[in-house]
Amino acid sequence: MQARLARLILIAVLLAMVVTVGTLVLFEVTTFRPRVLENAKTQADLITEIIVPALEFSDPATAEKLLSVLRHESMVEAAAIYQADGTLLARYQRPQTQVVPPAGPVDLGDRLVGNKAIVSVQVKSEGLTIGQVWLQADTPGWKARFQPYALLLTVVALVVVGLSVFIAVTARRQITGPLQTLAETVRRIGSSRDLGLRVPENDRGEVGDLGRSFNALLDTINQRDRLMSERDTRLVRHNAGLARLAHLDLDDVTHYGTVLKEVTELVAESQQVDRVGVWLFEDARSALVCGDLFVQSAHHHEHGQRLTRAEFPHYFQAIESDRTIAAADAVHHPETREFAGNYLRPLGIGAMLDSPIRWRGQVIGVLCHEHVGGVREWHSDEITLSEVCAERVTHLLERRESMLAEAARRESDTRFRDFISQAQDAIFTLTLDGRIQSVNDAARRITGWELNTWIGHRFQRVLLPEDVALAEQRFAEVVKGGVPPSFELRIRTRQGGLATLEFVVSPQREGGKVVGLLGIGRDVTERKQAAETRSRLEEQLRHSQKMEAIGTMAGGIAHDFNNLLTAIIGNAQLAELDLRQADPVREYLMQVLIASHRAKELVQQILAFSRRQEQVLAPVSLDKVVSESLKLLRPVIASTIRIEAKLPPGLPPVSGDATQLQQVVVNLATNAAHAMEDKGGLLELVLEQVEVNLEMCRLQPELKPGHYVRLSVTDNGIGMSAAVLEKIFDPFFTTKDKGKGTGLGLAVVHGIVQQHGGMISVSSVLGEGTTFRVYCPSASGTPLAAAPSAALQFAGAGEPVLVIDDEEQVLRVAVSVLQRNGYHPVAYHDPLRALAAFSERPDHWRLVVTDQLMPSIKGTALAAEIWKLRPGFPVILATGFSGNLDENVIRGVGFAGILAKPYTKESLLAQVGQALQRQA
Numbered sequence: 001m002q003a004r005l006a007r008l009i010l011i012a013v014l015l016a017m018v019v020t021v022g023t024l025v026l027f028e029v030t031t032f033r034p035r036v037l038e039n040a041k042t043q044a045d046l047i048t049e050i051i052v053p054a055l056e057f058s059d060p061a062t063a064e065k066l067l068s069v070l071r072h073e074s075m076v077e078a079a080a081i082y083q084a085d086g087t088l089l090a091r092y093q094r095p096q097t098q099v100v101p102p103a104g105p106v107d108l109g110d111r112l113v114g115n116k117a118i119v120s121v122q123v124k125s126e127g128l129t130i131g132q133v134w135l136q137a138d139t140p141g142w143k144a145r146f147q148p149y150a151l152l153l154t155v156v157a158l159v160v161v162g163l164s165v166f167i168a169v170t171a172r173r174q175i176t177g178p179l180q181t182l183a184e185t186v187r188r189i190g191s192s193r194d195l196g197l198r199v200p201e202n203d204r205g206e207v208g209d210l211g212r213s214f215n216a217l218l219d220t221i222n223q224r225d226r227l228m229s230e231r232d233t234r235l236v237r238h239n240a241g242l243a244r245l246a247h248l249d250l251d252d253v254t255h256y257g258t259v260l261k262e263v264t265e266l267v268a269e270s271q272q273v274d275r276v277g278v279w280l281f282e283d284a285r286s287a288l289v290c291g292d293l294f295v296q297s298a299h300h301h302e303h304g305q306r307l308t309r310a311e312f313p314h315y316f317q318a319i320e321s322d323r324t325i326a327a328a329d330a331v332h333h334p335e336t337r338e339f340a341g342n343y344l345r346p347l348g349i350g351a352m353l354d355s356p357i358r359w360r361g362q363v364i365g366v367l368c369h370e371h372v373g374g375v376r377e378w379h380s381d382e383i384t385l386s387e388v389c390a391e392r393v394t395h396l397l398e399r400r401e402s403m404l405a406e407a408a409r410r411e412s413d414t415r416f417r418d419f420i421s422q423a424q425d426a427i428f429t430l431t432l433d434g435r436i437q438s439v440n441d442a443a444r445r446i447t448g449w450e451l452n453t454w455i456g457h458r459f460q461r462v463l464l465p466e467d468v469a470l471a472e473q474r475f476a477e478v479v480k481g482g483v484p485p486s487f488e489l490r491i492r493t494r495q496g497g498l499a500t501l502e503f504v505v506s507p508q509r510e511g512g513k514v515v516g517l518l519g520i521g522r523d524v525t526e527r528k529q530a531a532e533t534r535s536r537l538e539e540q541l542r543h544s545q546k547m548e549a550i551g552t553m554a555g556g557i558a559h560d561f562n563n564l565l566t567a568i569i570g571n572a573q574l575a576e577l578d579l580r581q582a583d584p585v586r587e588y589l590m591q592v593l594i595a596s597h598r599a600k601e602l603v604q605q606i607l608a609f610s611r612r613q614e615q616v617l618a619p620v621s622l623d624k625v626v627s628e629s630l631k632l633l634r635p636v637i638a639s640t641i642r643i644e645a646k647l648p649p650g651l652p653p654v655s656g657d658a659t660q661l662q663q664v665v666v667n668l669a670t671n672a673a674h675a676m677e678d679k680g681g682l683l684e685l686v687l688e689q690v691e692v693n694l695e696m697c698r699l700q701p702e703l704k705p706g707h708y709v710r711l712s713v714t715d716n717g718i719g720m721s722a723a724v725l726e727k728i729f730d731p732f733f734t735t736k737d738k739g740k741g742t743g744l745g746l747a748v749v750h751g752i753v754q755q756h757g758g759m760i761s762v763s764s765v766l767g768e769g770t771t772f773r774v775y776c777p778s779a780s781g782t783p784l785a786a787a788p789s790a791a792l793q794f795a796g797a798g799e800p801v802l803v804i805d806d807e808e809q810v811l812r813v814a815v816s817v818l819q820r821n822g823y824h825p826v827a828y829h830d831p832l833r834a835l836a837a838f839s840e841r842p843d844h845w846r847l848v849v850t851d852q853l854m855p856s857i858k859g860t861a862l863a864a865e866i867w868k869l870r871p872g873f874p875v876i877l878a879t880g881f882s883g884n885l886d887e888n889v890i891r892g893v894g895f896a897g898i899l900a901k902p903y904t905k906e907s908l909l910a911q912v913g914q915a916l917q918r919q920a
Contacts, residue, residue: 016156016157016159017156017157019182019183020152020156023183023186023190024152026186026187026190027186027189027190030190030191030193031190031193032139033112036112036117036137036139037110037111037112037117037119039075039117039137039228040076040110040117040118040119040135040136040137041110041119041121042232043070043073043076043079043135043137044079044119044120044121044133044134044135045121046232046235046236046239047066047067047070047079047081047121047133047135048121048122048123048133049236049239049240049242049243050066050238050239050242050243051063051066051067051081051123051131051133052123052125052130052243052246053243053246054066054081054089054090055081055083055089055123055125055130055131056125056130058083058089060089060090063081063089063090064090064091064092067079067081067090067091067092068092069381069384070092070094071094072380072381073137075137075138075139075140076092076094076135076136076137076138077093077094077097077099077116077136077137077138078091078092078093078094078097078099078100078101078135078136079091079092079101079133079134079135079136080092080101080102080133080134080135081123081131081132081133082105082106082131082132082133082134083130083131084129084130084131084132086104086105086132088101088103088104089131099136101134101136102134105132106120106132106134107120112139115138115139116136116137116138116139117136117137117138117139118134118135118136119134119135119137120132120133120134120135121133121135152213152217155213156210156213159209159210159213162209181200181211182210182211182214185197185198185214186214189218196222197218198215198218231379231381234379234381234382235381237269237270237272238270238381238382238385240270241266241267241269241270241385242270242385242388244266245263245266245388245389245392248262248263248266248392249399250396250399250400250403252403253400253403253404253407256396256400257292259396260278260291260292260393260396261292261294261301263278263292263389263392263393263396264276264277264278264292264293264294264301265294265296267367267369267386267389268294268296268369269296270385270389271353271369271382271385271386273296273353273369273370273371273372274295274296274297274370274371274372274373275293275294275295275296275347275349275368275369275370275372276293276294276296276367276368276369276370277290277291277292277293277294277367277368277370278290278291278292278293278357278365278366278367278368278393279291279307279365279366279368280357280364280365281363281364281365285309286308286309286310287306287307287308287309288306288307288316288365288366289304289305289306290302290303290304290305290306291303291365293305297372311338312338312339313338314334314335314338315335315336315338315339318335319354319356319363319366320356320363322356322358322363323356324353324354324355324356324383324386324387325352325353325354326353326378326383327351327352327353327354328351328375328376328377328378329350329351329375330344330349330350330351330352330370331344331345331350333352336352336354339352347370347372348372348373349370349371349372350371350372350373350374350375350376351370351371351373351374351375351376351378352368352369352370352371353368353369353371353378353382353383353386354366354367354368354369355367355383355386355387355389355390356390357390357393357394357397358390358391358394359394359397359398364394364397365393366390367386367389367390367393369386420440423440423442424442424522424523425442425520425521425522425523426439426440426442426443426446426501426520426521426522426523427439427440427442427518427519427520427521428440428443428454428518428519428521429508429516429517429518429519430459430475430516430517430519431516432479432514432515432516432517433458434458434459434460434472434475435456435457435458435459436454436455436456436457436458436459437455437516438455439451439454439455443521446491446493446499446501446521446523447462447491447492447493447494447499448493448494448495449462449493449494459471460472462491462492463489463490463491464489464490464491464492464498467489467490470487470489471487471489471503474487474503474505475505475517478505478506478507478514478517479507479514479517481507481514484505486502486503486504487502487503488500488501488502488503488524489501489503489521498525499523499525500523500524500525500528501521501522501523501524502521502522502524503519503520503521503522504519504520505517505518505519505520506518506519560880562880562901562902563807563809563810563880563901563902564809565901565902566807566809566810566813566880566901566902566903568592568902569593569902569903569904571809571812571813572589572592572593573593573817573904573905574813574816574817574820574905577820617655617656617657617756618655618656618657618658619653619654619655619779620653620654620655620656620657620658620661620779621651621653622651622653622654622656622661622687622709622711622776623647623649623651623687625658625661625662625665626645626647626665626685626687626711627645627647628662629662629665629666629669630643630645630669630685632666633666633669633670633673637669637673637683638673638677638680640676640679640680640681641673641676641677641680641681641682641683642680642681642682642683643683643684643685644682644683644684644685645684645685645686646684646685646686646687647685647687648687648688651687651688651689651709652689652707652709652778652779653778653779654709654756654776654777654778654779655756655757655776655777655778655779656756656776657752657756660752660755660756661752661756661776663748663749663752664711664749664752664753664774665685665711665713667746667748667749668713668749668772668774669683669685669713671746672713672714672715672717672770672772673715675715675717675718675719675769675770676715676716676717676718678718679717681715681716681717681769682714682715682716683713683714683715684712684713684714684715685711685712685713686711686712686714687709687710687711687712688709688710688712689707689708689709689710689778690707690708690709690710690775691706691707691708692704692705692706692707692708692775693705700759700761702754702759703759703775704757706777706778707777707778708758708775708776708777708778709775709776709778710773710774710775710776711773711774711776712771712772712773712774713771713772713774714769714770714771714772715769715770715771716768716769717769717770718766718767719764719765719766719767719768719769719770720762720764720766720770721766725762725764728746728762729746729747729749729750729760730747749774753774753775753776756776756777757777758774758775758776758777759774759775760772760773760774760775761773795821795822795913796818796821796822796823796824796912796913796916797822798822798823798824799823799824799846799847799916800824800825800826800844800845800846801818801823801824801825801826801845801846801847801848801849801912802825802826802828802834802837802838802845802847802848802849802850803815803818803825803826803827803828803848803849803850804827804828804831804834804848804849804850804851804854804859804862805827805829805850805851805854805878806829806830806831806851806854806855807851808829810851810901811827811829812827814827814849814908815827817905817908817909818908818909818912821905821909823912830856831850831854831856831857831859831862832856832857834850834862835857835862835865835866838866838869839869842866842869842870842873843870845873846874846916846919847874847875847876847896847912847915847916847919848863848866848873848874848875848876849875849876849878849899849908849911849912850862850863850875850876850877850878851878851879852877852878852879853879853880859877859878859879860877863875863877863895874896874915874916874918874919875895875896876895876896876897876898876899876911876912876915877895877897877898877899878898878899878900878901878903879898879899879900879901880900880901880902896911896914896915896918896919897911897914897915899911
């Protein structure tokens with residue numbers, strides 16, 4: 001029984017070994033040749049994909065570099081690249097091999113020669129054959145082919161022994177079925193090459209273990225094939241990316257950002273990573289700045305982020321060591337774990353692959369691949385592709401640098417040419433014998449002579465003869481090494497005039513020797529003309545300053561004179577109140593009042609001349625002013641003088657004081673009539689709308705650009721000489737006989753016009769007549785001002801009024817007028833004592849009337865102190881010269897009113913009554 005069992009076991013073992021070996025032999029025999037040729041063919045096809053650019057540019061260095069990737073393939077003995085004409089471009093030999101690629105063209109076709117697999121593939125680009133790839137790979141021997149199965153055979157043998165024992169113990173029928181299933185599965189795998197087939201694993205015994213082992217063997221084979229397939233797919237993807245990258249170039253420096261984005265997108269697609277970025281060092285190399293970061297999952301780009309050396313010192317040190325960082329586990333990798341807390345974990349980045357970007361022997365940045373997910377092992381082909389892509393980025397940077405340099409050079413050349421051609425100064429070069437070599441277009445613009453008049457001729461040809469000696473002297477000094485000062489030369493222009501140019505000259509040197517002269521000539525013709533214009537304007541300024549000084553003096557006199565007139569008018573009116581209606585003295589007082597009012601008008605003329613008279617400017621219809629003035633003038637102008645007025649309808653109003661403008665018209669018309677009183681003539685008044693431009697402002701600095709209404713008053717009388725015209729607006733200057741004029745008429749007109757923001761000019765020809773032109777600023781679009789209402793008078797009811805003035809006579813008049821009209825005035829000559837009295841009983845007083853100009857304190861400051869004690873208390877400000885005070889402004893700060901000196905009892909009572917009425 002034991003012998004039979006032994007025989008059975010032996011037969012089972014032999015049978016199992018035969019079946020297993022037969023299965024493996026069958027599998028190897030049926031799949032070996034196609035697999036070997038297919039693997040070799042795949043290697044050749046991959047080389048074909050990446051070698052296209054090298055063949056197109058016949059670049060053997062690049063071709064050999066690309067073939068060097070075969071060093072990772074241990075079975076490849078040799079490979080060669082042939083051009084379309086059969087010429088050998090590049091070749092690869094595995095170290096310590098005797099195989100030499102053929103030197104000439106080879107036949108197409110794949111074959112096995114002994115244990116060698118030889119394949120040949122054509123390389124095509126755009127449908128044309130541009131070359132050929134030849135590859136020879138070694139095939140493994142039987143020992144190598146069956147070595148991976150040694151363990152399997154051992155396992156099978158052990159399993160079979162166990163099965164045989166089991167079968168011997170149990171039953172032969174439990175062995176036959178599983179073995180037949182196993183044999184059938186092996187046959188089907190051999191015929192269909194479907195490694196996905198599996199043996200059923202229902203049996204838990206030795207036969208089941210055999211099936212599971214066989215399935216594990218198939219899993220191992222399938223895993224190896226899957227890895228090879230993934231690698232092949234990766235290489236195809238890489239080669240396609242490299243091909244696209246090779247055609248990606250920078251054709252315009254402005255497209256650098258766009259091309260860089262295309263590079264990061266292409267790398268992300270080829271490497272199958274979520275994030276790809278190009279980071280470049282700053283000049284100080286203390287930080288990396290992101291040029292572009294592509295996030296494939298969101299399909300968007302970022303840039304501008306910074307990584308500093310202080311934050312990530314180990315990473316910076318690793319990058320500058322000029323080697324690629326392949327961090328499969330970036331969170332724990334020693335060179336990338338610095339990013340873990342703030343960067344890797346928040347973004348879910350598990351692996352990093354960073355290749356240095358080199359330029360001119362230095363690492364200038366890094367091409368960073370960031371895999372979002374878990375740990376990822378980086379394959380050698382992925383590392384190689386990363387380094388190739390980093391080199392491509394370097395190429396883009398080089399292209400941009402060269403294009404920027406070329407653009408800068410072109411821009412510099414253009415700027416220099418534009419500078420020479422568009423320069424306002426004449427620029428020329430001379431030979432040492434004085435011939436003009438070149439000249440810019442400014443010489444033509446300045447002189448009118450075409451360039452052919454200059455080039456090739458001696459410089460003496462274009463100069464005035466009397467300036468030639470000076471030019472020769474200065475040029476000789478430059479040739480000898482001197483530095484002469486600038487000098488002026490005159491050139492006759494094509495139009496017959498003279499152009500004066502200020503020249504500076506410097507030497508042109510080559511090899512330390514003077515070979516020519518470079519000159520620049522600035523046209524100073526207009527500057528000389530401007531000097532003459534400036535002299536005339538300075539004369540006008542001196543005249544204006546003289547008028548301003550006289551006006552200042554007149555304003556001071558008018559202030560004191562108004563105080564005197566206030567006392568005279570007030571006392572005369574008070575005296576008149578004490579006389580009987582039939583008293584003859586009343587007539588004398590009337591004459592005093594008439595003379596005082598005439599003096600008041602004279603003061604107003606002085607203030608108008610000095611531009612210090614108080615006025616309210618409002619829109620005024622100048623044609624109505626002229627019409628009203630003519631009604632006054634016609635009865636008093638001699639009948640021998642004909643008056644014509646041209647007043648077109650629709651003129652815009654002007655901003656002014658109607659009374660003062662009427663005074664301007666009357667004074668100018670009266671002056672014109674006096675010039676024609678002996679022989680008669682024509683007096684013409686013309687209104688027209690004009691627009692003042694910058695050119696007119698340059699000639700008449702008193703004007704500003706804008707719209708004006710111009711009044712022209714023209715006569716054909718005796719006219720005026722130039723000497724008279726210079727003094728025509730001076731105060732107290734007159735050409736009339738003694739007793740016929742004060743000399744203030746035109747001075748007052750000048751002051752009124754300037755006070756209105758306008759300008760007056762005069763032109764005259766002796767014996768032919770004179771024209772005055774008055775420019776008044778237009779106030780178009782503003783409604784005309786209404787006439788002021790008449791002042792009202794009020795009677796008092798014993799109200800206490802504090803009256804303050806440093807002039808005793810004025811103070812007495814004010815107190816008397818107020819007492820006679822029912823008020824209770826208290827007078828103070830000293831404003832500080834008055835303030836003290838007010839401070840003692842601030843609630844007692846109803847009103848304060850104070851002068852403005854007083855020795856110790858001004859009226860405005862006094863009012864401010866009063867308002868501190870009683871805010872809003874009514875104060876009337878009296879002034880004989882308000883200067884820059886404006887009634888609207890005065891009322892706005894709290895004053896109840898302004899009482900203009902010289903004032904009458906009516907104006908005083910009206911102001912006091914109105915102030916008290918508003919308070920009530």
